[in-house]
Amino acid sequence: MIEAKQGVGRVAAFERIDPAFQLTVRDHVYRAIRSAILSGAFATGEKLNERQLAEQFGVSTTPIKEALRQIETEGLVETLPRRGIAIRFSMQWAEEMILARAALESMIARLAAKRIDKPSGAELLATVDVMKTATKSGDADKLIALNETFHDHIHRSSRCGYLAKLIERQQFYDASIRRIIHLDPAERQKALDEHASIADAIVIGDADLAERLMRNHVVRSGETYLSIVFGQQKAPE
Amino acid sequence: MIEAKQGVGRVAAFERIDPAFQLTVRDHVYRAIRSAILSGAFATGEKLNERQLAEQFGVSTTPIKEALRQIETEGLVETLPRRGIAIRFSMQWAEEMILARAALESMIARLAAKRIDKPSGAELLATVDVMKTATKSGDADKLIALNETFHDHIHRSSRCGYLAKLIERQQFYDASIRRIIHLDPAERQKALDEHASIADAIVIGDADLAERLMRNHVVRSGETYLSIVFGQQKAPE
DNA sequence: ATCTGAAATCTGATATACCAGATGTCACGC
DNA sequence: GCGTGACATCTGGTATATCAGATTTCAGAT
Known part of the structure; x- marks a missing residue:
């Protein structure tokens, strides 16, 4: 246009x-x-x-x-x-970055649920549909890009520039590590299910549910990344 | 010693x-x-x-x-x-800083509820007791100091260094503004009640409750500060 | 009067030199 | 042998000069 x-x-x-x-x-x-x-x-x-x-x-x-x-x-x-x-960075630092991201993303999801409008809601659901396809075909690179699109949609719908910026800094893994994760079909499916239910909660305006689902999603997937990046390390006993 | x-x-x-x-x-x-x-x-x-x-x-x-x-x-x-x-800072930016702080403080309160030990729990409750006295006598400066002690206790009990550091950066008002707030007896009482219930929730280990109470406390008091710092400004309509 | 574009000027970006606190080394004296 | 303390050295901190992109100004052409 x-x-x-x-x-x-x-x-x-x-x-x-x-x-x-x-x-x-x-x-x-x-x-x-x-x-x-x-x-x-x-x-x-x-x-x-x-x-x-x-x-x-x-x-x-x-x-x-x-x-x-x-x-x-x-x-x-x-x-x-x-x-x-x-x-200063360490495994414990990374764990806390996940928690920070979980806290902030769930807050932003809560706001998105309250503030999202019809067109954006439709776009969000459409993104999830595309994700379904990519999940079945197993296109890891596309899934990584879609994942970003998905979260960006939510950030924009929340109309929170500062929070979105703050969240960006709480990421300790890059695309190459994401690719590893997305190679696992079970992991892909789990992520898809979570994304779908988060999108639903936001679109129907259930702020509490969106918040809870988002927090669990970030913590769960964060822990998966943690185990990959830090291997079998354990927090000091 | x-x-x-x-x-x-x-x-x-x-x-x-x-x-x-x-x-x-x-x-x-x-x-x-x-x-x-x-x-x-x-x-x-x-x-x-x-x-x-x-x-x-x-x-x-x-x-x-x-x-x-x-x-x-x-x-x-x-x-x-x-x-x-x-x-970049503006009233909207400050609003989001409050939300960020609410998200992070409630996350840290949740962890504190899970991780706090007996001695720290006793200290936290003791701090609240001292706050009760200071609230009655209306000692604003002491209350400001105690407020910091209170939140510090919780931060330490959560054993989260990164989150605590991140929270520090989400403060947009200083001691002089806090003093203004603490001059109002009603405000003092409200803050005390909130602090007391948060401490109770943490000490009995109710993570969900601690989280919710902390978020509400930060948002509510944050909005009070917001109205003082930005006066009667309103977000763009 | 208006548009064009070269030049002056403003701003942050980068390079370099030097300052000062912190640390390590080691000869010296007990 | 061991503690002392001067001194060499390492590190970040600060000052200054210069570079280069961005913006503004304004003479000259249309």
């Missing part, structure tokens, strides 16, 4: 570039370090060195410092002034 | 200095800017200028940049590469 501005018919329908797309060095470094930490490349308590990181990335320390400040604010590392930067 | 180390009786009982105490320029700037934003010193969408801030604080841009990165990660401002730094 092309919308011409000011009645001039021949302007091409190029979408505005999202300013956040701009790849700064800082942003690249931020993602790289964050992802490395979350994938377990560093042991808890291990030290990071600003100069060394700068050398590895082939940049100055300035963008490194800024990226580390962001990662610090997220809680993944702790900066000890003039003593070093220590990794 | 003095604990001598290694049996040497004459060593003074100096406590270890918390490394986080060190006041760096960055940290000072971070707190100052954050507090200014939360107190409404800037309009939503208003631009901040790194050089100008550096000049105002009388420091270079380096600590300013790092502080802004932290504030950005919290979601209070948005950095548009090479275009400026825009304030």
Whole structure:
């Protein structure tokens, strides 16, 4: 659908570039370090060195410092002034990130149930239908994308920008790990059932039910990811 | 109570200095800017200028940049590469911070109810008792301190460091505003009743009840703060 | 009067140099 | 042998200069 501005018919329908797309060095470094930490490349308590990181990335320390400040604010590392930067992330940290995400996603599901309108509700149910198909055919990549679409729909329906942003930071696994999970047919089916019932609860406006289902879904699937990322590790006895 | 180390009786009982105490320029700037934003010193969408801030604080841009990165990660401002730094905080943002805090605090209350031990439970109830006294006498400052103690007890009992840290960032009002609230006897009584029932629920281990009571408490008191900070503003109709 | 586009200017982004606290090393004196 | 303390060194913290994208300004063309 092309919308011409000011009645001039021949302007091409190029979408505005999202300013956040701009790849700064800082942003690249931020993602790289964050992802490395979350994938377990560093042991808890291990030290990071600003100069060394700068050398590895082939940049100055300035963008490194800024990226580390962001990662610090997220809680993944702790900066000890003039003593070093220590990794804080651990299995227990990941467990709590799941709990945080469960709390926030269930809150947002509750609000979505109260605020969703007819068209969005229909879209949400339609997404679930597509998921059913993808689940049967076992298309893992498509399921991963649909999963994101599903949660995005709910976030938008809740009209909560801040909460949605906060939730994004509570993810400690990436697409490659999701793919592993989606290879298991039983897991796919379980996720589908949960998504379907969550969508139903939101569309009929049952806030309490949507909240509860969402929390259970996030905790359950989170624990599955946890066992994959951290293997058979157990919390300290 | 003095604990001598290694049996040497004459060593003074100096406590270890918390490394986080060190006041760096960055940290000072971070707190100052954050507090200014939360107190409404800037309009939503208003631009901040790194050089100008550096000049105002009388420091270079380096600590300013790092502080802004932290504030950005919290979601209070948005950095548009090479275009400026825009304030994102608004009444709606504050409303969502309340919801986030409600979601996280209720999750932590749920865990505290499951994990609290006898001594901590007794301490929690004791804190509520002291609160009763302070409520009657109307000592606002003491109540503010006790409030913090109360929530800290619960955070510690939940054994969740990450969640507790995340919750800290969801506070948009400071002590001076709390004092205003605590001047109202009716408000004091309401808060006391809520605290008492939350403590009871946690101590008897009723996770569902603790969660629900905590959420309602945070939302209700949050809305009170909201109305004070933002006056009679209303969300866009 | 209006549109175009080059140049001035504003802003954050990055690089580099240097500062200062924290830590480790090791010769020295008991 | 062992505790002491000066000093080398490591680390993040801060200051400053410069780079480059974004925006604004405004002369010149239509």
